[in-house]
Amino acid sequence: MISTPFNFEPELSDQDFQKIGHLSIKWSHLEHIVGNCLKVMLRLSNDEARIIVFPMNLEQRLTRMSELSEISPISEASQKYLSELRAVMRGIQYVRNNVIHAIVESTDDAGHNFRLHSKNRDLSKQEIFSTEDLTNYAAHVVFALRFSLGFTDGSTIPYTLPDRPEIPEFLRSLMQWPKAQETAASR
Numbered sequence: 001m002i003s004t005p006f007n008f009e010p011e012l013s014d015q016d017f018q019k020i021g022h023l024s025i026k027w028s029h030l031e032h033i034v035g036n037c038l039k040v041m042l043r044l045s046n047d048e049a050r051i052i053v054f055p056m057n058l059e060q061r062l063t064r065m066s067e068l069s070e071i072s073p074i075s076e077a078s079q080k081y082l083s084e085l086r087a088v089m090r091g092i093q094y095v096r097n098n099v100i101h102a103i104v105e106s107t108d109d110a111g112h113n114f115r116l117h118s119k120n121r122d123l124s125k126q127e128i129f130s131t132e133d134l135t136n137y138a139a140h141v142v143f144a145l146r147f148s149l150g151f152t153d154g155s156t157i158p159y160t161l162p163d164r165p166e167i168p169e170f171l172r173s174l175m176q177w178p179k180a181q182e183t184a185a186s187r
């Protein structure tokens with residue numbers, strides 16, 4: 001195998017790389033299921049969605065879903081899940097874009113920052129890893145939304161969300177939860 005010239009690789013552990021890869025795959029799955037939700041709302045076939053929905057970025061998909069819900073109302077449950085999804089994805093996208101498009105720099109305290117020059121933004125490895133609960137919660141929300149939008153036979157599947165995770169300190173200025181949310185604990 002050809003060795004790498006990048007100096008950050010020996011400094012990040014196998015567990016660090018595994019965690020970053022794991023989060024990245026979760027983020028990709030979130031985006032894919034959001035696309036499936038839009039596909040259902042537009043009543044598109046898989047082939048049509050591949051042309052119309054899947055070239056869109058995540059923000060475009062979420063915006064189109066919100067716009068569609070205004071002109072073609074969705075169920076109260078679907079609307080609740082869509083609001084929750086839009087809120088949580090603000091934080092997820094901030095972190096995801098920083099990780100995926102960043103360079104890794106060593107810090108003076110033997111840590112690592114993921115530096116996104118285009119936004120003049122740094123996230124520490126600890127900040128990134130602190131979003132795992134938020135990412136897992138977003139997965140539950142997107143599944144709840146997809147199941148509430150229904151299937152070709154008109155059926156829906158009820159879904160109980162876990163309790164909301166705490167928003168990591170560094171994301172609190174970017175995202176806030178919608179006012180009301182029913183959880184397993186509130187029933």
